[in-house]
Amino acid sequence: MKLRLALLASVCLGLPLAAHAQPVTGPYVSLGLGTNIMDSQSYNYAINASQSGRFIFRPDYAGVVGLGYGLGNGVRIEIDGNYYRNTVKKQNDNQIGNNTRMHGGVVTYGAMANLMYDIPVGLPIEPYFGGGVGYQEQQFEHLVNGYGDNYSGTAGSFAYDLIAGVSYPIAAVPGLSLTAEYRFMQLTARRKYLDAPGGDLINVGQSANSTLLIGARYALFTPPPPMAPAPAPTPVAAPAPAPARTYLVFFDWNKSNLTPRATQIVSEAAADSQRVQTTTIDVSGYTDTSGTPAYNDKLSMRRAQTVAAQLVADGVAKSEIEIHAYGETHLLVPTGPGVREPQNRRVEIVLK
Structure with a gap:
């Protein structure tokens, strides 16, 4: 009981x-x-x-x-x-x-x-x-x-x-x-x-x-167990932007025309700009310290314009090119005034 x-x-x-x-x-x-x-x-x-x-x-x-x-x-x-x-x-x-x-x-x-x-x-x-x-x-x-x-x-x-x-x-x-x-x-x-x-x-x-x-x-009629949720996709990191590529074009003293070697370097830069995702091409002109600063500013601009014209001739759109002239500033090889340093007489082409 x-x-x-x-x-x-x-x-x-x-x-x-x-x-x-x-x-x-x-x-x-x-x-x-x-x-x-x-x-x-x-x-x-x-x-x-x-x-x-x-x-x-x-x-x-x-x-x-x-x-x-x-x-x-x-x-x-x-x-x-x-x-x-x-x-x-x-x-x-x-x-x-x-x-x-x-x-x-x-x-x-x-x-x-x-x-x-x-x-x-x-x-x-x-x-x-x-x-x-x-x-x-x-x-x-x-x-x-x-x-x-x-x-x-x-x-x-x-x-x-x-x-x-x-x-x-x-x-x-x-x-x-x-x-x-x-x-x-x-x-x-x-x-x-x-x-x-x-x-x-x-x-x-x-x-x-x-x-x-x-x-x-x-x-009876038991529904199947719910399927496990699919694993979340592994996030894929965005590719890092390609590093900027720089080309150096050198000039004779007090000149703005291209030497055969300089023409070859510009052609390589133009070709490479077609293979990589380039949005802007910076073309910057420089001089050595011989001459007056005012003269050197104009000379560096003529050198940059010469390189830009050659890039256009090699197939680069003019709208992609930005031209800068820095005269005798930003020396590649530091020198005093009045020095004819060949490394400073240059144009830098930078693919971005």
């Missing part, structure tokens, strides 16, 4: 938690196999109520199949069909005596409508609770004692049950869970059976059954 009360209390306490469950959604089937422990059953004779006693039973096998539907909010509705068998062990009777050995079996079968609650606890296993009502038939299959009594027949009764169990999902098979379950079921009505060969009837009291089951539950 204490076990039944504890189970009932567990079901009641589990109700507030059921809203947080993550149960089966949609239809499912279940199967459980195990053993049934039947409590002793009291009886008395219909024609002689003073004769009474109890039947004592041994545990035997049990099976339960179910068809259910998960509502997706922690609630499952389940219709179960059960088949329990027990063997009779002995009879205690107030007239023929106690511990009378018997043989024969009792079969209990029927259907139950149950309401179940799955409760997530953050562990690999998920507990559940439930209960319901239904109708059961109980058949006495010739319970025979050594005094010639032979009790037999089939009678039905309203029944209720309480359920507690745990499930363990199998990740490799979506929708499949292994289950371990305890069920308590009580047949509430008194039932009548025949005692042959005398033809007397006996009234049998309520029948209580404790069932332990190991089984499986399979959710």
